[in-house]
Amino acid sequence: MIKGARIMKKRPLFYLVLLILTLVFAAYLDSPFSVININHSYTADQPVIAEPADVQPTDDEPEVVEKLEKTEKKDGYIIETYQEYEIVRDKDGNIVSSEPTGKEDTLKYWDYANDKDR
Numbered sequence: 775m776i777k778g779a780r781i782m783k784k785r786p787l788f789y790l791v792l793l794i795l796t797l798v799f800a801a802y803l804d805s806p807f808s809v810i811n812i813n814h815s816y817t818a819d820q821p822v823i824a825e826p827a828d829v830q831p832t833d834d835e836p837e838v839v840e841k842l843e844k845t846e847k848k849d850g851y852i853i854e855t856y857q858e859y860e861i862v863r864d865k866d867g868n869i870v871s872s873e874p875t876g877k878e879d880t881l882k883y884w885d886y887a888n889d890k891d892r
Contacts, residue, residue, distance in 0.1 A: 836862045838858060838860055840856040840857070842855075850888060851885060853881070858875045858876075859873065860873050
């Protein structure tokens with residue numbers, strides 16, 4: 775009985791070591807240093823230089839904005855129509871002109887408020 779008790783105590787340790795070895799092997803295969811990934815490059819040849827982005831709109835170019843034109847409900851869906859506008863601003867940020875570009879986008883999604891199945 776004592777010999778059987780020792781084996782029962784060693785089995786969970788054996789399975790734990792086996793699990794750890796399996797995880798280490800899986801991590802190795804997923805790494806860029808593994809045999810199956812040897813032909814793939816994970817680094818760039820040249821270093822990437824980050825440049826700051828200009829977030830303020832320039833005075834020369836108009837700003838393009840989409841505005842909600844209409845919302846309608848049809849066959850359980852809500853359909854929103856957006857119109858694209860070119861907006862020109864002065865130096866103080868006031869809108870000088872707002873012209874539609876003629877481009878329209880529609881967004882259609884299910885109206886869950888009227889869903890009777892839920």
